[in-house]
Amino acid sequence: MCVYIYIIFIYHILSPQKNQSMAPPTKRTRVEMAESSNKRMKPSETVPEDVLELMMSTYLPVQSLLTTRVLSKRFRETEVRSLDLDFSGIYSRRRRKVEVVGIIEKVFNQHKGSEIHRFVLLLNHIGVEDKIISWTNTCFDKNIKELVLDFSKSRKVMAIPIDFSAVESLQVLKLRWCKFEIPDSSPKGLKLLKTLSLMRTQVMVKTIDAIFNNCIHLESLELIECRMDGILSIRAQNHKKFKSLVVSFMPDLRHIRLDAPTLENYKYDGYVICVNILITNALKEANLYYTRIRRLYHQKSDLVDTLRFYTRLTVLATTTIFLEVNYL
Numbered sequence: 001m002c003v004y005i006y007i008i009f010i011y012h013i014l015s016p017q018k019n020q021s022m023a024p025p026t027k028r029t030r031v032e033m034a035e036s037s038n039k040r041m042k043p044s045e046t047v048p049e050d051v052l053e054l055m056m057s058t059y060l061p062v063q064s065l066l067t068t069r070v071l072s073k074r075f076r077e078t079e080v081r082s083l084d085l086d087f088s089g090i091y092s093r094r095r096r097k098v099e100v101v102g103i104i105e106k107v108f109n110q111h112k113g114s115e116i117h118r119f120v121l122l123l124n125h126i127g128v129e130d131k132i133i134s135w136t137n138t139c140f141d142k143n144i145k146e147l148v149l150d151f152s153k154s155r156k157v158m159a160i161p162i163d164f165s166a167v168e169s170l171q172v173l174k175l176r177w178c179k180f181e182i183p184d185s186s187p188k189g190l191k192l193l194k195t196l197s198l199m200r201t202q203v204m205v206k207t208i209d210a211i212f213n214n215c216i217h218l219e220s221l222e223l224i225e226c227r228m229d230g231i232l233s234i235r236a237q238n239h240k241k242f243k244s245l246v247v248s249f250m251p252d253l254r255h256i257r258l259d260a261p262t263l264e265n266y267k268y269d270g271y272v273i274c275v276n277i278l279i280t281n282a283l284k285e286a287n288l289y290y291t292r293i294r295r296l297y298h299q300k301s302d303l304v305d306t307l308r309f310y311t312r313l314t315v316l317a318t319t320t321i322f323l324e325v326n327y328l
Helices: 002-015 027-035 049-059 062-068 097-110 129-141 205-216 299-308
Strands: 083-088 118-122 146-150 172-176 195-199 222-224 229-236 244-248 254-257 264-270 274-277 285-290 315-318
Touching: 097 129, 118 129, 129 146, 205 229, 244 254, 254 264, 274 299
Parallel strands: 083 118, 118 146, 146 172, 172 195, 195 222, 222 244, 229 254, 244 264, 254 274, 264 285, 285 315
Antiparallel strands: none
16 A cells, blocks of 8 residues: 555646645635535546556555455456465455465456566465466466465475476575475576575485575575485585575484585574584674484584684574583
């Protein structure tokens, strides 16, 4: 609605009526103004048709558009061309799942725009997998830039049969409880990817290697509650923009090896494990939320050895385990 109010304000400022004499109104003028107060046109009726169409159909987020379309018949007939299809708050009125799916399906069926820049979906995917695949493919066909799929409501990982690596326009990809794979060979897509966030999915060593081999503009990587055994090796020595890494609660992980000269922010949440950072010149901030040592292969030296990587930091946030290291 902010865009709508702003355009109306500018239009009235530039209206020829506003350029007339600014002399104080006479008594007769005041009477005429009072008599016509109930006959004034609604702001929506004074906005040029092309401006209203552009504003309503394209620049309003879809949930604002759905709310605004019920205000008048003129708005209801406006085409859907929204660039921002964010359905994350669609459960705010405690709608049933079938109603939510119906609303989203109607938006995609009525969408006339040539582009969709953002699609955010928070949904229990069980039973509606085919529709989700159809919506996602439509976004791919319309040059999607940011895609967020969150299926945590179902508590079951969705093995969505979509090759994300083929999407050339994608810049932000966030998957929650959704399987993610990328082929080893260089795909034509994901070259523009800047942010990748994975939660509750299986992550293979070859997947991490493929990410850094193909996503040359990657700036941020998040791995949250993912399953990965053994060593997490980040090989970003040829990357110039990779700045942020988050590794959160991956209990089967035993070792982290970072070869990322441009890495500035590093966050780790989990058990004490071995860490090896080859170059630390760019590292500015580290958030280390260690839980206590619980496994036999964890030694006191695992924690002590990591201290040398954080000597040049601007910000270091950690738990009290660093203070207790002498008593472990």
